[in-house]
Amino acid sequence: MPRRLPGVQRPPLHRLAMCALMSGLALSAHAQEGNAQDGVRLERGGSQVRKIVPVEVIEQQAAQEYEQLKQEAIAKHALASDSNPQLIRLRAIGKRLLPETVRWNERAKQWQWEVNLIGSKQVNAFCMPGGKIAFYTGLLDQLKLTDDEVAMAMGHEIAHALQEHARERAAKSEITNLGANVVSQLFGFGNLGNMALGTGAHLLTLRFSRADETEADLIGMDIAARAGYDPRAAVTLWQKMAKVTQSGTEFLSTHPSGRSRIADLERHMPEVLPLYARAINTPVDRLPPYHTNMANLGDAPVDSGDDDRQRPLKR
DSSP: OOOOOTTOOOOOHHHHHHHHHHTTOOOSOOEEEOSOSSSOOOEEEOOGGGGGSOHHHHHHHHHHHHHHHHHHHHHTTOBOOTTOHHHHHHHHHHHHHGGGSTTTOGGGGGSOOEEEEEOBSOOOEEEETTTEEEEEHHHHHHHTOOHHHHHHHHHHHHHHHHTTHHHHHHHHHHHHHHHHHHHHHHTTOTTGGGGGTTSSOOGGGOOOOHHHHHHHHHHHHHHHHHTTOOTTHHHHHHHHHHHHOOTTSHHHHHSOOSHHHHHHHHHTHHHHHHHHHHHTTOOGGGOOOOOOOGGGGGGSOOOOSSOOOBOOOOO
């Protein structure tokens, strides 16, 4: 994920956390069925802990951080203009995905969606709460992504926002910080605990759990397949990631790859291939073999993860 943005002011979420805890809010997770009658089938964690942070607060903070990121990119001539071919491509793919998001989160139809492209060697992309999407040119250039693969990557990031993973991570951070403050008061350490309050929930630096990643993989694949993108591209996306990038890159630090991840995607493929076939009006048994440009990665520059500097984009 991108580096922390120190200028963003955060609301006093620890006060909201105290109110929620004092009112007896249950913190245990409960499972609920996916709301799609077809497509991916998964037990989604419905942890009540996220309610500590009001959804309006997390979306407002996301909008602030996203705007600051854009302003930094503009200052470095790294924010793609509306006429940039790669950005036009991203927005066209996003336009097809967005109608499929509401089935996972009703608030998605109220979001002010944005898709932007930032010139950087980072192999990264994200979607913040409220539908704020950004891709880095390093992800497109180094992995030589096809449209299907871009759709899988974008669907994955959108799914994080739809499932409110950042809101839950921020809430858990508030609980941790609140606990530090309470312990310091109980044991006579004054206000030392306050030093930790509010420092763990910057949205651009949150790390998602493995369960969050699995949910995002499967829901993102479902969304993209309904929009007419081949879900088999989800497998090649992660195969490319393993081939081109190294373990120290930002994207792999927050999106761990590996055989188990690809196995999960392949296991759920029979659930999403019919969605894709229906979207392109073709029977499943008539779908052509899937081909990707994996062989073309041999001359791709390898990202060491050490250089995250934004770079000017050609206009």
